[in-house]
Amino acid sequence: MMDKKTITNMIQTYLQNYQNKADITSQWSEPLVGFADANHPDILKLKDIISQQHVMPHEILKKPTIVIAYFVPFTKELADTNKAAGDVASPEWARTYEETNGMFGELNHYLIEELKKMGYEAGISKESTTFDREKLISNWSHRHIARIAGLGTFGINNMLITKKGCCGRYSTVVTNLDVVPDQPLDDEYCLYKSKGICGVCVKRCPSGALTFAGYDRKKCFQVCLKNADLYKEFGDSYLDEGGKSSNSVGSEVCGKCVVNVPCSFK
Numbered sequence: 001m002m003d004k005k006t007i008t009n010m011i012q013t014y015l016q017n018y019q020n021k022a023d024i025t026s027q028w029s030e031p032l033v034g035f036a037d038a039n040h041p042d043i044l045k046l047k048d049i050i051s052q053q054h055v056m057p058h059e060i061l062k063k064p065t066i067v068i069a070y071f072v073p074f075t076k077e078l079a080d081t082n083k084a085a086g087d088v089a090s091p092e093w094a095r096t097y098e099e100t101n102g103m104f105g106e107l108n109h110y111l112i113e114e115l116k117k118m119g120y121e122a123g124i125s126k127e128s129t130t131f132d133r134e135k136l137i138s139n140w141s142h143r144h145i146a147r148i149a150g151l152g153t154f155g156i157n158n159m160l161i162t163k164k165g166c167c168g169r170y171s172t173v174v175t176n177l178d179v180v181p182d183q184p185l186d187d188e189y190c191l192y193k194s195k196g197i198c199g200v201c202v203k204r205c206p207s208g209a210l211t212f213a214g215y216d217r218k219k220c221f222q223v224c225l226k227n228a229d230l231y232k233e234f235g236d237s238y239l240d241e242g243g244k245s246s247n248s249v250g251s252e253v254c255g256k257c258v259v260n261v262p263c264s265f266k
């Protein structure tokens with residue numbers, strides 16, 4: 001039988017070995033893993049909150065029970081490379097973005113195969129690696145599911161902040177595991193939301209996309225596109241359904257709102 005500890009160990013060990021590969025320059029910290037109830041009322045609400053096209057776990061597996069969500073934190077060393085003011089991301093940031101997305105594909109494939117060997121079913125939403133280039137939303141939101149899996153809470157930087165911070169990336173796998181699901185957190189990890197202080201991310205955002213009133217994804221996207229123009233050499237890990245053709249040209253990154261802020265690593 002697969003328990004939560006075994007799956008958590010599998011993800012952590014896979015990542016440790018992956019970063020020793022010769023062609024990988026990225027280093028990651030130990031991942032956090034959460035288990036969301038695939039039939040949680042908040043998941044069922046995603047069609048209303050995000051869009052009618054948002055995929056439901058039961059559209060991926062016939063009888064889903066648990067969505068595994070995991071957060072892979074970046075290192076402080078990587079964050080430091082990207083802390084310069086302005087809207088130009090560091091090349092290390094762009095490269096790690098691509099390498100992390102590529103790693104997710106391989107790690108998820110490994111998890112799915114291992115679960116199948118044990119008699120379970122598992123799958124990913126192909127929608128998660130692509131997004132509507134006009135509306136700038138995806139039909140599969142990793143971090144809404146990660147929130148339901150108890151991994152973190154949303155900050156005013158519009159990132160999901162975990163107990164290890166928000167400087168890192170998420171992925172999710174839908175399964176029919178028979179484990180007890182984790183619950184969303186009651187606390188607020190964002191200092192502005194919990195205590196009315198901080199706001200550093202708003203000050204740092206070079207495009208005015210972040211304000212205390214909300215987040216403007218179009219303004220943010222302009223900055224990401226500018227960086228994509230600069231960084232085309234690290235590949236295109238954001239692929240469309242089935243991973244056939246690229247959803248973007250260049251690395252659409254910025255990340256000034258997740259580095260050098262109080263919630264980057266805690």
Ligand code: B12
Nearest residue numbers: 128131137138141142154158159160169170221253254255
């Ligand atoms: C489309 C997309 C973009 C677009 C649009 C951004 C956006 N936020 O919508 C662009 C290209 C501009 C972009 C930029 C960035 N992105 Co992006 N992006 C995505 C993608 C593919 C889909 C996001 C989406 O559609 N969400 C649905 C919309 C409607 O939700 P939303 O904008 O998040 O808004 C909701 C929340 O704010 C939420 N919310 C806010 N407060 C609260 C409180 C509660 C209680 C609840 C329930 C909800 C809630 O309510 C809003 C409406 O539902 C995801 C990967 C994925 N498939 O999940 C990555 C993702 C969100 N991006 C990520 C990152 C890191 C970035 C960048 C830092 C770029 C970079 N890597 O350098 C910037 C940061 C921008 C920002 N501050 O939000 C990470 C976030 C990691 C984290 N710690 O949260 C993700 C999850 C990718 C990943 N695999 O980890 N991104």
Ligand code: SF4
Nearest residue numbers: 155191198199201263
């Ligand atoms: S930088 Fe401060 S205000 Fe912004 S999300 Fe993090 S804790 Fe909240």
Ligand code: SF4
Nearest residue numbers: 205220254255256257
């Ligand atoms: S990634 Fe963050 S800091 Fe950069 S433009 Fe978007 S919201 Fe602002």
